[in-house]
Amino acid sequence: METDETYITPPGSTEIILTAEAQSYLLSAGKWATFLGILGFIFCGLFALLALSIGTIFSKMAETMPYNPGLKMMAGFGSGVTIFYLLIDLLYFFFALYLYQFAVKIKAGVNFKDTAHITAGLGKLKSFFKLWGIVTIVFICVYILAIICFVAFAATMAKDMSAGM
Template identity: 45%
Template sequence: MDNFEEIKPQHQEEEEEVNAIWVTEDVRSYLYDMAKWARFLSIVGFVFSAMVAMSAFSAGAIISTLSAVSPANPLLKMGAAGFTIFYLLIALIQFYPSLMLFKFSKAANTAVLYADQPSLGVAMGKLKSFFKFCGIITMVVIGFYIMMILMVLAVGVGSSML
């Protein structure tokens, strides 16, 4: 990182508006550190996704143990296939942001180490996708919480009328 030259803005005509962002040495350092942490978090996410996916295929054993311990458990209605699909869905939801972080890390490292502007654009695109996905998941969870609160209130009002 020490062999980079500071990029100076080119002088253009006074009438023309300049829309550019210059990457200073401080920003490069921050980007390089972000890429390291993003790689670490993505690898941890991949490991957890793999563990959840592997546990999805042990649903049969979980169901049989659960039926022996608690035969009236409502989770038994879901069945082994239901548990497998649910856990694979959770693994997939966890895998995507890890993949975006990994791709960001790879492109950001390339951008910083080789002063590659297209790689910086790719890195920022992957980071945008990561945050967009996290935002959508957050909205879905908040919507689910609101639905649950409304259902609890409806059941509470309905039971108080009886």
């Protein structure tokens, strides 16, 4: 995960001047990003609490219904589910962090007319979208793999059923 970036202006480049309307749009985006970033941190905390308590929830459910074998199996997976949820929460934390960092830097840059802050803020926005793109590619690959596994499983089952007749 990207945490700090340095920016070097290429020689001979021209400066970009932001109009008042563009600055207003950036400030508005910064305000919304602050809201979404803080909300993301809050949900990260709540999700972490859920992740840390899910193993106990599964165990207690198995204790209250001892004759249900599915619940006993779920109780055994409690720590695995906790680790999986914490990893998802960590990923979600980086989304919230990049949004919040974008908001802080872009608002400071526009308010103080500081190009370095605006550049750093846009760098955090780039990091946010880069992370979003990587996660999207991973999910597409998982979906494709799941479809291939499902087709292979269905073909195997169809072959076994036709051989048994």
